[in-house]
Amino acid sequence: MIRLQRRLRVDRRRSITLRLAGVVISLLVAGVVLQISGSPALMLGRRAVETMTTPYGMEQGLVLATPILLTALAVALGFRMRLWNIGVDGQLYIGALAATGIGLNVNGPTWLMLTLMMVAGAAGGAFWILGPALARAYGRVNEIITTLLMNFVALQVVNWLSLGPWRDSTIPDLSATRRIPYELPILPGTNTVPIGVIAPFLIAAVVFFIFRFTTWGYEVDISGGNARAAEYAGIDVRRRIVSVMCISGAIAGASGAILVAGTTHRLSSTISNQYGFSGFIVAALAAGAIVVLILVGLLVAGLLVAAITLQTLGLSVDAVLALYGLILIGNVVAEVAARYRVVRTTKPPPELQFAPAEALAGAGPQGLSALTAAGSPPESTD
């Protein structure tokens, strides 16, 4: 009989291979559907690939990937403790706001100012989640709701500043702040990619190291797995909740600072293209694996770039979104599939079975009769 059997543990490499297969299959399915419905699927596909592989397309992808990967990392960090930071967008905005505030109001050498902006961004993000974090740790207030609500507050604050006190009044109809005089340098070897693109890779490496090698990472994992056991082990779970949420907020805030310092140069209430939302999806798809998170984040960014091209070629927004969804579903299926294997279920060959003689050594006559009874109906009871 052929059957699916659950694996005891998931192999990362298999998971990544299956996900790639999932992307390919999703694209094939989409192509067939498009072809049937009368669109030139092959041409569209070629153009999309062309876009993604031109230097400009790749650079655009990296620019988009930066905030997506950073917010994904922020969310994934919370997941380690089963905490849901739904407020990454809000923290991103407040991080951007803090960085803009420094950039517009303080003067200094560029390198120093950029450093200050990054620090301010991270601090802003951490500050924005501090309330929900404390409420969660000490009052058991559900963080999903509080972090979500803080998003709306953040957006209003940014709106008010960028339309009010900080607004650039020299340009009519511009609903953004003045231009920040400090800009992140461009990554050597590219034309448009700000140096901030290395941030997600650096942070991912640090996060990976922390959870693989440090006692702090271990304590966080244990607290996420069973808070009562963590307390029993002498771990101060509440402090871990606060620090994990604040670091998560700081990463999201830093991504806001990188966004204004490297890409938008002005603060407005539209700088985030729902990056937090994409980041959330990426984190959920990665299911806790950092390497997978990076790959999925790059994939999503690439899809967004290709989507722009496809739209200019006449594919409707809905069709593009459906394609996007199809690929994500392919990923989910692959992730689940990686946990199973197909087996032919039979009795194992004799060398894999427990050596019966050893198993039943010294069992006396009953043991021997069990040996002969193995594979036949149970020994009867006179």
Add this chain to the structure above:
Amino acid sequence: MYDPQPPDVQNDQTVACADARATVVEMADIWKAFDDFQALSGASLELQAGEIHALLGENGAGKTTLSNVLTGIYRPDVGTIRLDGEQRRFHSPAQAIAAGLGMVHQHFRLVEPLTVAENIHLGRPELPRRLSRRRLISETAQAMEQYGLTVNPTARIWQLSIGEQQRVEILRVLLRGARVLILDEPTAVLTPSEATELFAVLRRLAASGRTIVFISHKLHEVLAVSDRVTILRRGMNVATRPAAKMTPEKLAKLMTGTERVMEAPRPSKGRGKPVLELRNVSARGDRGLVSVREASCTVHEGEIVGVAGVSGNGQRELTEIATGLRHPFEGTVAIDGQDLTARLPGDFVSAGVGHVPEDRIGSAIVPSATVVDNAVLRAFRTGELSRAGVMRRGAVRVFTDRLVTAADVQLPDIDVPIANLSGGNQQRFVARREAWAADRLLVAAHPTRGLDVRAADQVREVVLDRRDAGCAVLLVSDDLDELLAVSDRIVVMYEGRIKGDFTAAKARRKEIGYLMGGGDLVGGAGAEAPS
């Protein structure tokens, strides 16, 4: 619209039973592997109508797995299941229960915030379309009366004692029309009197034609309650025997394949300085009621103090106070003369306190984490396993290997989630880990619960070894035999108070029993002034 069908027509008291000895279930040649780990290798089980059939075997023998195969939770790799002579294949627990095969698990699966009535009706297939609270309650009460299992239908699960929760679980399964009821280690969590009540219920159910499968490690109760016994070893059948022809010794020998070697009693080599000192501590339990009252107790180096008492008289709270998990609202807690009142559990860990809690799965392991991560739960801060906040991964693996070997834990390998270990193997693991963590004080609640005969002996040995190495031991158990076998002193807890203080040599079962029941000893009569 209103559904005119009267409630519970299908749950008639008498299940069709033409012939009391008719074979109901026949499982033959069942094989089941988890990855490469062979949990069942051709096991079989034959059940008759109206019998109580005990399933025995060492920890990890495959008892739970075999039951899970019968109730559709696992599908066997190879093997046949016949129900009333007809071959069946179950693809889900729902199909098995529809066919009349129900199971009460080792760990309960109730929804804590809901009421008893709601839990009992949750997921019941033939639920009337229009439900009212009153109807739920009346139907629940009716069913309780029918089966002689009473619990307050409007109470919420978290308010119930373990024994009451178990009755709810049993009712839930019965109301789904179970003809075969499997109970996985039902008495492991019960007090002796609760167990006696359960046995009465089981006998009634069997008398009405149902089949009961009863899994237990307590050989005396197995012989007392069951008609036949099937013994598994390493996923294979060893024997099926009428209980009347067996003795605990014969059963133990069939299970392990060797004679049980009884260690001679090992008296203490003499006690040293006080380690744990509780002075007039009072504390509230989870439900806000005062459950420890002005308790005082001192445990010295090299001595085992046994805490006797009927479960629920404050023993759990006492162990939690002694390990920093619960803070007393009055009184002081000191370890080695250092006042640790109101300090965090971490401070107790650093002070060298090991703790085998009553609820091991809930509070002493992280089920989703690997065996490795669970092994170092207590010791990861020590210099052996980490330096300056960085884990020494090589040392961690070596430590885990040593622990698993010492505790004789059966497992596929150390990188699987610990939830994949059998219940008893998890218990062994925790008991040994805590014995290792206990440099100064070991607080152990029911450390042999859920362990097979041999593993229980091993754990008792470990506790004695710790004592002989100069560690203080506070041992809670509701098994008086076990307490008398290993303790140097015995105190009794009743309604949160510590009463009586017997040296083991002078302890008399009758007096302890009298105190456990709420009596008072006046004057000498074996009691000593608390030291």
